[in-house]
Amino acid sequence: MDAVALDDLLGSSAREREESWRYSKNAIRALTQQTFATAPPDATLSAETLQRIDLPFTRGRRIVIVNGAYSQRYSNIGELVSTIRLHHESAQRLKITISTGCADPLHLVYVSAPAGSASRWQADCEVELQSGSAGLIEQHVGEAGADVFGTLTSQITLGPGTVLRATMISDIPDSVSLLRKGHCTVGNSAVFAATHAHFGGRLQRIESRIDLVGTKSSCSSRGVFVLRGREHVDVHLDVRHNARDTRSNVFWRGVADQRSRGIFHGAITVAAGADGADAQLSNKNLLLSANAEIDTQPVLEIYADEVKASHGATVGQLDERVLFYLRSRGIPAAAARNLLIAAFCREVFDGMAIDVMREYLDAALVARLPADAGMP
Amino acid sequence: MATERSQIETALSRRYDAGFVTDIESDSLPPGLSEDVVRAISARKNEPDWMTQWRLSAYRHWLTMLPPHWAKLDIDPIDFQAISYFSQPKNRPKSLDEVDPKLLETYDKLGVPLHERARLAGVAVDAVFDSVSVGTTFRKELADVGILFCSMSEAVREYPDLVRKYLGSVVPTGDNYFAALNSAVFSDGSFVFVPKGVRCPMELSTYFRINARDTGQFERTLLIAEEGASVSYLEGCTAPMRDENQLHAAVVELVALDDASIKYSTVQNWYPGDENGVGGIYNFVTKRGDCRGARSKISWTQVETGSAITWKYPSCILRGDDSTGEFNSVALTHHRQQADTGTKMIHLGKNTKSKIISKGISAGRGQNTYRGLVKIEKGADGARNYTQCDSLLIGKKCGAHTFPYIEVKHPGAIVEHEATTSKISDDQLFYCRSRGIAEEDAVSMIVDGFCKQVFKELPMEFAVEAKKLLEVSLEGAVG
Numbered sequence A: 001m002d003a004v005a006l007d008d009l010l011g012s013s014a015r016e017r018e019e020s021w022r023y024s025k026n027a028i029r030a031l032t033q034q035t036f037a038t039a040p041p042d043a044t045l046s047a048e049t050l051q052r053i054d055l056p057f058t059r060g061r062r063i064v065i066v067n068g069a070y071s072q073r074y075s076n077i078g079e080l081v082s083t084i085r086l087h088h089e090s091a092q093r094l095k096i097t098i099s100t101g102c103a104d105p106l107h108l109v110y111v112s113a114p115a116g117s118a119s120r121w122q123a124d125c126e127v128e129l130q131s132g133s134a135g136l137i138e139q140h141v142g143e144a145g146a147d148v149f150g151t152l153t154s155q156i157t158l159g160p161g162t163v164l165r166a167t168m169i170s171d172i173p174d175s176v177s178l179l180r181k182g183h184c185t186v187g188n189s190a191v192f193a194a195t196h197a198h199f200g201g202r203l204q205r206i207e208s209r210i211d212l213v214g215t216k217s218s219c220s221s222r223g224v225f226v227l228r229g230r231e232h233v234d235v236h237l238d239v240r241h242n243a244r245d246t247r248s249n250v251f252w253r254g255v256a257d258q259r260s261r262g263i264f265h266g267a268i269t270v271a272a273g274a275d276g277a278d279a280q281l282s283n284k285n286l287l288l289s290a291n292a293e294i295d296t297q298p299v300l301e302i303y304a305d306e307v308k309a310s311h312g313a314t315v316g317q318l319d320e321r322v323l324f325y326l327r328s329r330g331i332p333a334a335a336a337r338n339l340l341i342a343a344f345c346r347e348v349f350d351g352m353a354i355d356v357m358r359e360y361l362d363a364a365l366v367a368r369l370p371a372d373a374g375m376p
Numbered sequence B: 001m002a003t004e005r006s007q008i009e010t011a012l013s014r015r016y017d018a019g020f021v022t023d024i025e026s027d028s029l030p031p032g033l034s035e036d037v038v039r040a041i042s043a044r045k046n047e048p049d050w051m052t053q054w055r056l057s058a059y060r061h062w063l064t065m066l067p068p069h070w071a072k073l074d075i076d077p078i079d080f081q082a083i084s085y086f087s088q089p090k091n092r093p094k095s096l097d098e099v100d101p102k103l104l105e106t107y108d109k110l111g112v113p114l115h116e117r118a119r120l121a122g123v124a125v126d127a128v129f130d131s132v133s134v135g136t137t138f139r140k141e142l143a144d145v146g147i148l149f150c151s152m153s154e155a156v157r158e159y160p161d162l163v164r165k166y167l168g169s170v171v172p173t174g175d176n177y178f179a180a181l182n183s184a185v186f187s188d189g190s191f192v193f194v195p196k197g198v199r200c201p202m203e204l205s206t207y208f209r210i211n212a213r214d215t216g217q218f219e220r221t222l223l224i225a226e227e228g229a230s231v232s233y234l235e236g237c238t239a240p241m242r243d244e245n246q247l248h249a250a251v252v253e254l255v256a257l258d259d260a261s262i263k264y265s266t267v268q269n270w271y272p273g274d275e276n277g278v279g280g281i282y283n284f285v286t287k288r289g290d291c292r293g294a295r296s297k298i299s300w301t302q303v304e305t306g307s308a309i310t311w312k313y314p315s316c317i318l319r320g321d322d323s324t325g326e327f328n329s330v331a332l333t334h335h336r337q338q339a340d341t342g343t344k345m346i347h348l349g350k351n352t353k354s355k356i357i358s359k360g361i362s363a364g365r366g367q368n369t370y371r372g373l374v375k376i377e378k379g380a381d382g383a384r385n386y387t388q389c390d391s392l393l394i395g396k397k398c399g400a401h402t403f404p405y406i407e408v409k410h411p412g413a414i415v416e417h418e419a420t421t422s423k424i425s426d427d428q429l430f431y432c433r434s435r436g437i438a439e440e441d442a443v444s445m446i447v448d449g450f451c452k453q454v455f456k457e458l459p460m461e462f463a464v465e466a467k468k469l470l471e472v473s474l475e476g477a478v479g
Helices: A003-010 A014-020 A025-032 A047-052 A078-082 A320-328 A333-349 A355-368 B002-012 B035-044 B049-063 B101-109 B114-121 B139-144 B152-158 B160-166 B177-185 B426-434 B439-455 B460-474
Strands: A063-066 A084-090 A093-098 A106-112 A119-129 A133-142 A148-158 A163-172 A177-186 A191-200 A203-212 A218-227 A232-241 A247-256 A261-270 A277-287 A293-302 A307-316 B026-028 B087-089 B124-129 B132-136 B148-151 B190-194 B204-209 B220-225 B230-238 B246-248 B251-256 B261-269 B281-291 B297-304 B309-312 B315-318 B324-333 B338-341 B344-347 B353-363 B367-376 B384-394 B399-408 B414-423
Touching: A025 A203, A063 A093, A106 A119, A106 A148, A133 A148, A148 A163, A148 A191, A163 A177, A163 A203, A163 A355, A177 A191, A177 A218, A191 A203, A191 A232, A191 A333, A191 A355, A203 A218, A218 A232, A218 A261, A218 A333, A218 A355, A232 A247, A232 A277, A247 A261, A247 A293, A247 A333, A261 A277, A261 A307, A277 A293, A277 A333, A293 A307, A293 B384, A293 B414, A307 B399, A320 A333, A333 A355, B035 B049, B035 B177, B049 B177, B139 B148, B148 B152, B152 B160, B152 B190, B152 B220, B160 B220, B177 B251, B177 B281, B190 B230, B220 B230, B220 B261, B230 B460, B251 B261, B251 B297, B261 B281, B261 B460, B281 B297, B281 B324, B297 B309, B297 B338, B297 B439, B297 B460, B315 B324, B315 B353, B324 B338, B324 B367, B324 B439, B324 B460, B344 B353, B353 B367, B353 B399, B353 B439, B353 B460, B367 B384, B367 B414, B384 B399, B384 B439, B399 B414, B426 B439, B439 B460
Parallel strands: A063 A106, A093 A119, A106 A133, A119 A148, A133 A163, A148 A177, A163 A191, A177 A203, A191 A218, A203 A232, A218 A247, A232 A261, A247 A277, A261 A293, A277 A307, B124 B204, B190 B220, B204 B230, B220 B251, B230 B261, B246 B281, B251 B281, B261 B297, B281 B309, B281 B315, B297 B324, B309 B338, B315 B344, B324 B353, B338 B367, B344 B367, B353 B384, B367 B399, B384 B414
Antiparallel strands: A084 A093, A293 B399, A307 B414, B026 B087, B124 B132, B148 B190
């Protein structure tokens, strides 16, 4: 891999890199030592993938990026064009401008497709919402057998008074690695509401920086990761309150089973002068196996005094008494476990604006639980 | 409001009360650090060869290390060659009665009359004046029950087997940059050994003072509680006013064997520098306790109001099954003080428990950081941790930061962390004032309430001192 490009991804100073990659050091080192070819942009997608990206509520309209490049063949943006402008300087650089809000969510799909040997893609996506409210779904899928390392830089700009509901779902096999650097700038009185669901991955590094630059702007970040096998997910949230009367709410859940590793880093910074800030962060994790590991690091940096900020983090396991109760009612142990794990994660999806989206995420979640046990 | 403001400004620009320099001739080494200096320190203290070699190996290791950079602190580079590594008052007294009256006067000015306090409160004091212990009281009483309480230099000479067995076993010489430096040049400190089954009949205490100019003070404390023993140790510090930054890099090691319990309390009030951040002590301390035995318990309590920069993480290694670690802390930063402090709880044994209560108060331009690690290792079945860290902000220009690290490798563990940051609410103040309580008193009352959880862990006499310290430090900080 190109060493210079990697420097940009990992953070420039040695100190920054050391702290930021504290828990994913080995995982990223293994990736940097591997040789990757450039992933072919014109891969043909399997029927299974096509089915997976066909979400029931987008009416077939989507923007598909295969191995980092915009794919004319699989995208369908026909009716969207009136409110949405799509520019691409190159296949790898997308710029989407939404002039006024639209009722249907914009569906962006990133597919990692196999290439015969280890390969790598890199893509850039900029979204600007100028007015009104809009929905955005960013979906990452990996095809079976794909040995791919994808990096995505995503920049979202929200104009004054806008509302963006974003859903980020990644469900990738453990041969695919994904490094996603997101940055959202929230203008005056604008609202950024993000819901994440991350499953799988050899290494998934989800960085999400949210800058509340406008007065009375607010954001929420709700998310869940459910891991098994040797999957490794590293979530880095960085919420910055830079203006007066801003609000943020972070609510994340994590589940790690078998030999997986889940990392949550949630930083909230309140800059000097950002009075009236209200910041809440909650992170709870379930550690289900003796070989799995959870590392959590909620961080507060406060430089203003008219502030309400709090965070809470826990790591624990399923409550034996509750399991016993369910079993005493005739529910098999494995099914009872599934029920409790799903309930633990579902809290994240509460209050989602689009019911069908919540149902879709819920189905994806349930699919991640041990199948033979089933749900009661 | 205008008069209030001026009162506040007067109170805020208050000078450091304990700032004075006692004029006693010091026997110091010239500034600089080399193997020869390490040897010279060792020679002056008449140390056996193994100790000299131990120091030298630490020094050689230190040369290969770099100062830690991860803390949220703004530190000017320290010129280690500009520091004198050894200083002791001349004419070392044999007993308290022979102690230079000027020196005792110094303690008096601080409100710590050594004789009186020791007698009245039943406290045995091992007072460290600069780098050498000048007097030790109650040693006989302690010796009667088999407790060894003496200076580190004495311990090296008289109990070499114990020292060799335990010194560096909790904080190895190469543990970190400042611990390595301390291991090479440590001047003196306290040594406590509580044998099997003995409950220490009194609170043990040491008063540290930095006095001679440009002298780094490198204390080394080693405290061992054998099976079933218990001991409570108090440590308090104040330092005179000074314009150059002074380095204080101490190492404290605690060892608790089966069923032993150690309570270690600190009130730290080193000179914090003036309101512009000139001068003040650099307090870079490595404190670590090893719960080596089953059912052992180590409890750290600290009240940190002084020092220009504090870098300190009293930790517990919970090695023995069913062992318990506790950390209770109040840290206050005012003017341009910076503190990066917290704890580490390393759970290795089964059913180990730890509790962390941290209260940070920032005022003026102070920056206060809590940094804590809770680590549950693979064998720590049934481990339990609860952490609460709260920050209180007083003023527009200060900062309060929280950096917890939670690493869990055992599915049988329960770890909980909670943190809040807020300022003193106008409602609380208004309520108090409407009841006729002056604003200053209201603030100190609210701060006292904020810190209560920690103060109640302090031994009586320390609790009073700590409360007073906070009151004085925060006079008029709310406008």
